Amino acid sequence: MARFKYEGRDRTGKKAGKLSANSKREAVLKLSEQGIRMINIEEIPETFLTKEIAIGNPVKLQDFVIYLRQFSTLLRAGVTIVDATNILSKQTSSKALRNALEQIEEDLKSGQALSDSAAKHNRIFSSMFVNMIKAGEASGSMEETLDRLAIQYEKQHRTKQKIQSALAYPIAVAIVAIVVVIFLLVSVVPTFVSMFEGFGAQLPAITLFVLNSSIFMQEYWYVVILFFVAIFVGFYALRKNKQTRYYLDVITLKMPIFGSMIQKAVLARMTRTLSSLFSSAVPILQSLMIVEKIVENEVISEVLAKSRASLENGRSLTEPMKQHWAFPPLVTQMIAIGEETGSLDEMLGKVADFYEEEVENSTDRLKSLIEPLMIVLLAGIVGTIVIAIIVPMFDIFNHVQM
Incomplete structure (x- = not known):
C-alpha cells in the first residue's frame, strides 16, 4: 500500500x-x-531510509496491550470506533501501530468493518485478534472482546518475560565465559609459551592442550568466528523449514530442566488463547485452526490439527491429545470435562491459570539453582586455564632450585 x-x-x-x-x-x-x-x-517515494524494517511483529506487546485497554475504555465512554481509532493513532508511541491505525481509520470512514481492515495488517493484528473482533462486531460486545484480548496479551507477555528472564542469566554467563577464555588464550597464555619452550621439559597434557588452543586461536581466529556464524545460520535455516522445526521443538520440549518449563509455557499460551476465542463465540474448528498457527510450537500445532480432524469426524477433541506425550493428563481431563459440561472456555481458563503459575514458580526455582551452577562452571573453565599455566611453573621453580 x-x-x-x-x-x-x-x-x-x-x-x-x-x-x-x-x-x-x-x-x-x-x-x-x-x-x-x-x-x-x-x-511519497519509499526509500531505504524511510522504509520501516522490522522482524516479526513490529509492535511491542506492551504497546499493543495499552492500545487494547484504551480502545475498550473509549468505547465504554460512548466514543465511536472511528473517533477512538483517530485518538489512539495520535497517542500511541509505536510508529508501526500509528501507521496501521491511520490506514484503519480511512477504511472505517469508507464503510469497512474493523476486523476486515485489521486483517490487512497481519504483521500487527494476529488472526486471533481479527476473529475475536469479528465475533465482537457480530454480537455487539466489542468492549468485552477488547478486555478479553488485553488480558490474553498481558498474560502472554508476563509468561514470555518470565521465560526470557530465566534464560537470560545462563546465556549471559556463557557469553562472559567465552569472552574470558578468548582473552586468556589470546593475551595471557602466549606470554608463557617462550618460557615453556626454553624450559625444554615434558609439559603436562592439560598445559599442552591450553598452549595448542592458544596457538590455534591466534592463527585461525577467523575459523572460530565462522564456526559461530555457521551455527547461527544453520539454526536459523533449520527453524525456517517446517519439518526440521518440528524435530527442534521435540528436542526443546524434552530438554532437561528447561524443557518442562517451556512445555508449560506453550500449554499456557494454547489454553489461554483457546479460552479467549471460545469466550468470544468464535467457532471451535476455526479457533483450533487459529491456535495451530500462533502457538509457535510445531509439536503442539500438529496435535491441535489432529484434534480438529477428530472433531470434524465426530469424535472427541481430546482423543489425539491423550495419545501424545506433550499433553499431561491434567490438560486432557479438564478439556474432556469442559466438553461434557459445555464449559470448555472456563476449563481452559483454569488450565491456563495453573500453567501460568507453574511457569512463574519454575522460573523462580530455576534462577535460584542455576546462578551458583553457572558461577561454578565459569570458575572451573578459568581455573583450568590458570592451573595449566601454574603447574609447569612449579616444575620450573623446582628445577632452578636444584
Whole structure:
C-alpha cells in the first residue's frame, strides 16, 4: 500500500495531509468521499531510509496491550470506533501501530468493518485478534472482546518475560565465559609459551592442550568466528523449514530442566488463547485452526490439527491429545470435562491459570539453582586455564632450585 500527500479544499477551507491507498485513483476517491476537492496529490517515494524494517511483529506487546485497554475504555465512554481509532493513532508511541491505525481509520470512514481492515495488517493484528473482533462486531460486545484480548496479551507477555528472564542469566554467563577464555588464550597464555619452550621439559597434557588452543586461536581466529556464524545460520535455516522445526521443538520440549518449563509455557499460551476465542463465540474448528498457527510450537500445532480432524469426524477433541506425550493428563481431563459440561472456555481458563503459575514458580526455582551452577562452571573453565599455566611453573621453580 502506497503513501500519498495531498492538498485540497473542503467546506472549512484549505486542507493538506497524508493517506495510504493502493493507487492514486483510490486515494482521490477516498478524499472525495470525505468531501475534499483535490488541488494536488502525489505519491511519497519509499526509500531505504524511510522504509520501516522490522522482524516479526513490529509492535511491542506492551504497546499493543495499552492500545487494547484504551480502545475498550473509549468505547465504554460512548466514543465511536472511528473517533477512538483517530485518538489512539495520535497517542500511541509505536510508529508501526500509528501507521496501521491511520490506514484503519480511512477504511472505517469508507464503510469497512474493523476486523476486515485489521486483517490487512497481519504483521500487527494476529488472526486471533481479527476473529475475536469479528465475533465482537457480530454480537455487539466489542468492549468485552477488547478486555478479553488485553488480558490474553498481558498474560502472554508476563509468561514470555518470565521465560526470557530465566534464560537470560545462563546465556549471559556463557557469553562472559567465552569472552574470558578468548582473552586468556589470546593475551595471557602466549606470554608463557617462550618460557615453556626454553624450559625444554615434558609439559603436562592439560598445559599442552591450553598452549595448542592458544596457538590455534591466534592463527585461525577467523575459523572460530565462522564456526559461530555457521551455527547461527544453520539454526536459523533449520527453524525456517517446517519439518526440521518440528524435530527442534521435540528436542526443546524434552530438554532437561528447561524443557518442562517451556512445555508449560506453550500449554499456557494454547489454553489461554483457546479460552479467549471460545469466550468470544468464535467457532471451535476455526479457533483450533487459529491456535495451530500462533502457538509457535510445531509439536503442539500438529496435535491441535489432529484434534480438529477428530472433531470434524465426530469424535472427541481430546482423543489425539491423550495419545501424545506433550499433553499431561491434567490438560486432557479438564478439556474432556469442559466438553461434557459445555464449559470448555472456563476449563481452559483454569488450565491456563495453573500453567501460568507453574511457569512463574519454575522460573523462580530455576534462577535460584542455576546462578551458583553457572558461577561454578565459569570458575572451573578459568581455573583450568590458570592451573595449566601454574603447574609447569612449579616444575620450573623446582628445577632452578636444584
